[in-house]
Amino acid sequence: MECGIIKKPDLEKLITYATEQKKVFYGPVAGEKGVEFKAVTSYEEIALDYDNVKLPPKSIFFPQREVLCRFSGDTLKEVNIEAEDSIIFGIRPCDAAALVYLDKVFKDVKSRFQDPYYLMRREKALIIALACDTPRATCFCTSVGGSPAGKTGSDILATDLGETLIFESCSEKGKVFMDKSGLFKRPADRDIKVKEEKARQVEQSMAEIPTPNIAGLTEKIDKDFEDPFWDAITRNCLGCGACTYLCPTCHCFDITDEENGKKEGIRLRTWDSCQYPLFTLHASGHNPRVNKKQRLRQRIMHKFSYTVANTNDIYCVGCGRCITYCPVNLDIRDMLNTLNKL
Secondary structure, three states, X not given: OOEEEEEHHHHHHHHHHHHHOOOEEEEEEEEOOEEEEEEOOOHHHOOOOOOOOOOOHHHHOOOOEEEEEEEEOOEEEEOOOXXXXXXXXXXXXXXXXXXXXXXXXXXXXXXXOOOHHHHXXXXXXXXEEEOOOOOOOOOOHHHHOOOOOOOOOOOEEEEEOOOEEEEEEOOHHHHHHHHHHOOOEOOOHHHHHHHHHHHHHHHHHHHOOOOOOXXXXXXXXXXXXXXXXXXXXXXXXXXXXXXXXXOOOOOOEEEEEEEOOOOEEXXXXXXXXXXXXXXXXOOXXXXXXXXXHHHHHHHHHHHHHHHHHHHOOOOOOOOOHHHHOOOXXXXXXXXXXXXHHO
C-alpha cells in the first residue's frame, strides 16, 4: 500500500499491533521537561500538536551514555547490545533526514570500521515521520535541501489532516509494514488533495521565515578561514556546547574507563563536543584548537565544508535547535549569511 489513512483514535490499534509484534513503540510524549520520545503503550500518551522535541531522537540509536564492555583486571567482558525491534512514530522530517547522515558516519561502506551498536538499533527500527504543521521561526530546512514534508530517512510519512492521519510509504520496509498490518484504509481523492494543499501551505509559511543563503557557501567558507569575522562572532559564544548536544547530526563521542577501586569497571561511550577545550587536547599537552574561535570555526567548517568534501553532504538539516536554545542568542543563519558575503 502506497497511501493509507487512520482515524487518530485508531492509533491505539497501531500501538497494540506493534506490541503484538513484539516491537517497542516510541512516540512524542509531553512531560515536565517538554516533549520527549518515549516508549508508549497508549494513544493517549502521544502528543501530536508539538513543533519539535528539544533533544533529537538520534539518542534512541546513539545514546548519550552507553556501556561498551566491562573489565575485570586484564579481562574484557562483552556487553550484549540492547536492540529491540521498534517503531519510532512522530519524528519530524528534519530529524529523519539527520539519521541518513548518521548512517554514513556509523556505517561507512568504504571502511571495515562500523558501529554495531548503532547499526543494530537502526536496522531494527521503522521510522514513521510526522510532517510539520507550522514551522518554527528558527526553522530553515528548505535552505539545506529539506522540506517540512520531506521523506528522506523515513519509512513512512504521516500527515495530520485534523481528525485523521494519512500515511505514505517511503521505503519498501514501510510499504511491507502498511500491507501486513491491515490497519490502513485507502484514502479518498479528497484526502490526497487536502494533504497536498497542506504541504503547499506549510512550504509558503517557510518562505516567510528568514533563511540563510547556502549557495556557493562551501567554496567561500574555505577562503575565509582566517577572516576577522570569526573573532567577532566568538566574543558572545560561551563555549557551552549546547548547539552540538542538541544537533541531530552531531556525532562526536568520548570513551572512558570507570573503575570501582577493585580493578573492575566499565568502558563508557558518551557524547562529546568539539566546543570543549579537552576535545582536542593531546597527551603531550598540545592543543590544536586552544581558543573558542578555533572551536566555533571548526563546528561551522565541519558541517558546511569538511563533510561536503567527504560525503558531498551538508551536515545540517535546518532544525533550528542551535538557534532556539543558544543562551546568548547566536544565530547560525546570520553567521552563514555573513560568511557568504565576505
